[in-house]
Amino acid sequence: MxxxxxxxxxxxxxxxxxxxxxxxxxxxxxxxxxxxxxxYMVWAGKIYIPVDAGRxxxxxxxxxxxxxKRRLARDGKAA
Numbered sequence: 299m300x301x302x303x304x305x306x307x308x309x310x311x312x313x314x315x316x317x318x319x320x321x322x323x324x325x326x327x328x329x330x331x332x333x334x335x336x337x338y339m340v341w342a343g344k345i346y347i348p349v350d351a352g353r354x355x356x357x358x359x360x361x362x363x364x365x366x367k368r369r370l371a372r373d374g375k376a377a
Contacts, residue, residue, distance in 0.1 A: 309339065309346040319356075 310318070316326045326347070329336040337351045 312345040
């Protein structure tokens, strides 16, 4: 009896990553090709996305509002 080891544990196919994010595989391909783009690996001719690194990449894309002077003055935070 042999124990099978999944060496691709923690990786998903690009199409599955796209489906989970409700975007097209073409969008994921575009994200991969950006400077500092989505991390990926090619294995046996297929593209795999590391789930943890992909999730971190998505979290790093969160944008926060840059407070304007008017908003700072209104909220009483102007210097």
